[in-house]
Amino acid sequence: MTRQTTIALIRGDGIGVEVTDAAMEVVNAAVSRAGGQALVFSEIAAGAGYFQQTGLDIEQDGEERAGDADAIFLGAIGLPSVRRPDGTEIAPHLRLRDRYGLYAGVRPVKAYPNAPQRLADPRAAAIDLIILRESTEGLFYSAAVHGRGEVIGDSEARDILRITRTTTEKLHNFAFRLATRRKDRGGQGKVTCVDKANVFNSMAFFRKIFDEIAPKYPDIAHDYAYVDAQALNLIRQPWESDVLVMENMFGDILSDLGGGLVGGMGMAACAEIGDEHGLFQPAHGTAPDIMGQDKANPLAAILSGALMLDYLAERTGLDAYAEAARMVDDAVQAGFEANRIHPMEFGGNMGTKAVTREVLAQIDSAS
Ligand SMILES: NC(=O)c1ccc[n+]([C@@H]2O[C@H](COP(=O)([O-])OP(=O)(O)OC[C@H]3O[C@@H](n4cnc5c(N)ncnc54)[C@H](O)[C@@H]3O)[C@@H](O)[C@H]2O)c1
Ligand SMILES: CC(C)[C@H](C(=O)O)[C@@H](O)C(=O)O
Numbered sequence: 071m072t073r074q075t076t077i078a079l080i081r082g083d084g085i086g087v088e089v090t091d092a093a094m095e096v097v098n099a100a101v102s103r104a105g106g107q108a109l110v111f112s113e114i115a116a117g118a119g120y121f122q123q124t125g126l127d128i129e130q131d132g133e134e135r136a137g138d139a140d141a142i143f144l145g146a147i148g149l150p151s152v153r154r155p156d157g158t159e160i161a162p163h164l165r166l167r168d169r170y171g172l173y174a175g176v177r178p179v180k181a182y183p184n185a186p187q188r189l190a191d192p193r194a195a196a197i198d199l200i201i202l203r204e205s206t207e208g209l210f211y212s213a214a215v216h217g218r219g220e221v222i223g224d225s226e227a228r229d230i231l232r233i234t235r236t237t238t239e240k241l242h243n244f245a246f247r248l249a250t251r252r253k254d255r256g257g258q259g260k261v262t263c264v265d266k267a268n269v270f271n272s273m274a275f276f277r278k279i280f281d282e283i284a285p286k287y288p289d290i291a292h293d294y295a296y297v298d299a300q301a302l303n304l305i306r307q308p309w310e311s312d313v314l315v316m317e318n319m320f321g322d323i324l325s326d327l328g329g330g331l332v333g334g335m336g337m338a339a340c341a342e343i344g345d346e347h348g349l350f351q352p353a354h355g356t357a358p359d360i361m362g363q364d365k366a367n368p369l370a371a372i373l374s375g376a377l378m379l380d381y382l383a384e385r386t387g388l389d390a391y392a393e394a395a396r397m398v399d400d401a402v403q404a405g406f407e408a409n410r411i412h413p414m415e416f417g418g419n420m421g422t423k424a425v426t427r428e429v430l431a432q433i434d435s436a437s
């Protein structure tokens with residue numbers, strides 16, 4: 071009998087629960103249509119609500135079970151329930167990134183037809199770029215959950231920005247391989263190193279390693295931008311960008327800017343890939359302002375589900391998962407092209423369930 075494909079499912083808090091349910095409904099439908107082996111879900115309780123009930127931010131053995139699965143899918147974790155005694159929020163997914171070496175945070179920013187363009191320039195319709203966010207070190211190395219920062223009395227606090235050669239080499243290689251795959255499908259074939267090498271030793275080191283890796287990929291163009299100038303360029307000419315590779319904190323900030331450019335956080339998908347593990351989640355949070363009202367845009371979670379299916383295809387060698395990934399991506403594209411997707415996030419009248427129904431209908435009508 072073929073081995074089962076297991077997904078560790080962490081629905082989390084707030085709209086995390088709502089969009090995870092939506093995404094898994096779409097993923098299951100696509101896998102079934104593609105004739106693929108049904109995914110087996112192993113639910114793991116985690117989050118601020120769970121912490122409030124139990125004093126744990128993830129269930130006992132939850133991290134181990136997540137690591138045993140073929141992929142992890144996470145909704146969102148955080149407020150509105152509680153803060154930890156040190157004043158920081160619950161973030162067990164930071165430990166998962168750290169523990170499973172999920173260094174490559176892939177955050178696509180893509181404009182869809184009939185979705186709001188935040189920029190007046192018609193070229194904004196061609197926005198199709200990736201924020202590649204290193205996700206285990208940088209300034210997040212000393213995230214409070216890892217206990218690596220320092221608070222000195224009540225007079226000073228310090229965090230560490232750590233860049234290692236091992237992770238950075240892997241990250242830059244990942245960036246150039248990603249740009250190569252995108253070029254094969256009509257992409258620009260360019261990687262931009264986004265840093266602050268004019269000021270920080272750590273960032274000059276990040277760029278030095280980029281310069282060592284780039285010549286291995288002569289078919290891919292490369293250039294550089296300081297992060298402040300890149301923020302400007304994301305507003306001024308985002309259609310010029312292809313793969314933007316950067317340190318953790320910069321990627322956290324610019325990926326929200328990217329989500330905003332193409333409609334809002336409900337469009338911001340994310341894959342976090344390591345050598346042996348992959349975690350998939352929308353880049354948005356628990357959105358306490360709209361939770362529990364069927365108002366969340368589920369597309370970021372649904373598109374993260376497509377990224378997960380692609381990863382599963384590679385991991386298991388089962389073509390049906392690749393086909394299912396294509397179906398989900400095509401359904402979102404077709405739904406927008408037909409002007410049938412109007413999330414409340416964009417001022418439309420479609421809540422989480424209605425958007426999900428439309429994506430399911432597009433999958434149905436395509437197959
Ligand atoms: N991956 C995660 O688990 C994750 C990511 C980001 C933030 N968080 C946590 O989420 C909580 C809230 O954080 P925040 O308010 O800064 O960010 P947020 O992403 O939850 O919300 C920011 C804004 O975007 C809107 N928004 C977000 N997702 C949306 C969606 N799918 N559809 C429609 N609108 C959407 C919200 O309504 C809000 O106005 C915090 O506890 C934070 O730590 C968790
Ligand atoms: C919730 C938070 C810890 C997380 C991060 O900063 O990495 C989130 O903002 C994200 O972008 O995935």
Ligand SMILES: [Mg+2]
Pocket residue numbers: 322323326353
């Ligand atoms: Mg973020």
